[in-house]
Amino acid sequence: MTRIVLPANGWRPRDYQMPAWSALERGVKRLALAWHRRAGKDDLCLHWEARSAMTRVGVYWHMLPLANQARKAIWDAVNPRTGRRRIDDAFPPEIRATTREQDMFIRFKNGSTWQVVGSDNYNALVGSPPVGVVFSEYALADPSAWGFLRPILAENGxxxxxxxxxxxxxxxxxxxxxxxxxxxxxGQILGVADTGVISSEAIERERREMAAERGEQEADAMIAQEYACDFNAAIPGAYYGALMTRADKEGRIGVFPHLPSEPVGTAWDLGSGDSTVVWMYQQTKNGRVRLIDVLEGSGVGVDWYIQRLQARPYTYADHIWPHDGGHGNIRDIGGTSLSATARNLGLKPLRILDRDPTIEMGINAVRQMLPLCEFNTDPIPFQGESADTARARMSRALDGLRQYRRQWNEKSQRFDEKPLHDWASNTADSFRYLARGRKPFPGSRSSPRSNVAAMD
Structure with missing residues (x-):
């Protein structure tokens, strides 16, 4: 009988990787590693997945933020040190029963399975629940994927x-x-200064090359994030990152509760196949836009959202919908336009925005409104929801605004003008409709300042 040693192909943790590997061997079941680029994060995890799959029969997932990233980043990725695909380094053929290239799926001889998947469609994955999950590039991933999988992994150990x-x-x-x-x-944070894997000369050379392609500011931000592991560095390509940082520094992200004396408005992004997001806001006497609450869901009808809004202790003065909610493009099961259904269910007054001439106009409207905004991090829980879950709801929405960014074009080596469509898009889109559609509430004593004046 052939004897297989795992980790395979002579792989051993590097010195700086040993604390994390030792924690896994001790039985620690939750790791969060902020390691610099080329520190071997995925390699370590792949070898741990191989070992785990042989010691406990079960389903294992290696999860990327987007399913369409998975093939290039993991499945087809080649280890420059060995010249082999990374999956072949970690999973030798002797332990495999079948390998399905199209599905990026491996079944092992002992019955375990391993697959590369995307967190953008985590709730569409079928089959037995996993007993081990790697969340790769988790800073870019939809955090609700962990919220979905956490109780599953807690239950099965x-x-x-x-x-x-x-x-x-x-x-x-x-x-x-x-x-x-x-x-x-x-938990561990490792920059290049901690590992010594990459020389300062090599990093400076990369910074200069990047500056020639993207500009000095973009290059400095990328180096700070990718090599120094600086969580405070600007997010390359982010539309609202600097303005959200400013809001935090100015104390406009914190506890800003619902004002019972003031009406509430909502702004919706209507998902067709993905999630719907509803921001709830007030306009205060001093001209602020107070974001008091947010609601997100998927796979449910418009009645689900309306019922939850009606259960809140709010007096609504305005509901803003995008153009596709009123022109019959999105319909309910009976074929009625969604806006007609919503009005029949009591969502009034309902305003349908015209289509954006360009998405840039809406983004600029958000940039002008953000200096007026204050965000409530402690929203009222919905029925059956804990206070922690309610806070996590708003935290995710704030992360969506921070993460909303331009799409990087690998071919041209520059950012496209259009936004990247990922988990942050729905949150940012509904916020854009709010910025475009906001106006004084009828009969309200609060008179919002003009967006343009707010930039002075």
């Missing part, structure tokens, strides 16, 4: 590894901070 370089002070930053303080987790 599975593990979860979160690996990434930073992308602003977002959900991954909070997770790493928690992991470094909690005895049941292992």
């Amino acid at each position: 599975g593990w979860a590894l979160f690996i990434s370089t930073p992308r602003g002070n977002n959900h991954f930053a909070k997770m790493v901070d928690f992991a470094m303080r909690d005895p049941d987790w292992f």
